[in-house]
Amino acid sequence: MLKELSAVILAGRDNRHLKSVKQTLPFGDEIVLTRTLKAYLDAGVAEVILVLSERQADLQNELGPLAGKVKVLTVADSEVGLGACLREGVRSVAGGSKGFMIGVADQPLLSAELITAMAEAFAKGGKKIALPVVQGGIGFPAIFDASMTKEFGRLKDAEESWDIVTAHASEVLDVHRYETAYVRSIDDMDDYFALLDLARLPRPDLTPPKDEPESSMAGAGSADRNPLG
Numbered sequence: 001m002l003k004e005l006s007a008v009i010l011a012g013r014d015n016r017h018l019k020s021v022k023q024t025l026p027f028g029d030e031i032v033l034t035r036t037l038k039a040y041l042d043a044g045v046a047e048v049i050l051v052l053s054e055r056q057a058d059l060q061n062e063l064g065p066l067a068g069k070v071k072v073l074t075v076a077d078s079e080v081g082l083g084a085c086l087r088e089g090v091r092s093v094a095g096g097s098k099g100f101m102i103g104v105a106d107q108p109l110l111s112a113e114l115i116t117a118m119a120e121a122f123a124k125g126g127k128k129i130a131l132p133v134v135q136g137g138i139g140f141p142a143i144f145d146a147s148m149t150k151e152f153g154r155l156k157d158a159e160e161s162w163d164i165v166t167a168h169a170s171e172v173l174d175v176h177r178y179e180t181a182y183v184r185s186i187d188d189m190d191d192y193f194a195l196l197d198l199a200r201l202p203r204p205d206l207t208p209p210k211d212e213p214e215s216s217m218a219g220a221g222s223a224d225r226n227p228l229g
Helices: 032-043 054-062 082-091 112-125 146-153 161-167 189-198
Strands: 005-010 047-053 071-075 099-104 129-134 142-145 172-176
Touching (some): 005 082, 032 047, 032 054, 032 099, 032 112, 047 054, 054 071, 071 082, 082 146, 099 112, 099 146, 112 129, 112 142, 112 172, 146 161
Parallel strands (some): 005 047, 047 071, 129 172
Antiparallel strands (some): 099 142, 129 142
16 A cells, blocks of 8 residues: 555745754664654655755755655745745645555654554455544644545635644544654654654764854744644
8 A cells, every 4th residue: 555655745934933954853773754754765655755945945955865865856936935835745646546644754753664554444444544543632644545636725824734634524534642752743842852852862962062153043943832833
């Protein structure tokens, strides 16, 4: 099933609670971004599409050895809403895909096994939409049947995938899981350090050298508080 699914990964919104770009924060011997993307690649999805806004374009330089394995799509207008990123990302999905996943780029605890479990539930569920639900919270990846492509193509800039989900409530499969990796992402430094602790990885020293000013760049945030928008 995974070979018939595409993955559209959103870098997310700006977040003023972080002093650096969260996708580039170190996570073991990798960074948050590449660790998240590798989970989808290792799961064997047909393609991984990373959607960036114009102001996030530099994240493409952080892909390292994944650069040739991930399709990067930059939405030209840096002021567009989440709906535009979703719309353009889904439009770029390969024509032969039977469906697509929507994910975010700051889930370093997500694994190929957890992605596979969602794909299997979607394949067996007989619904057009499958959402991972953990302790009442909705997480990622959310999976949509290819027939939903046109719905995403009509999204307005200010709209979100949650608008599509609520419009098709009868077609939603809630996949109840106990693994919190589905709902854990990074909204602030406490989230980041908590993820490191859960992964049993050391907390890096992020204090900038004295001769360098502390970065004022806000991290590219995700839809953590409303995971589908």
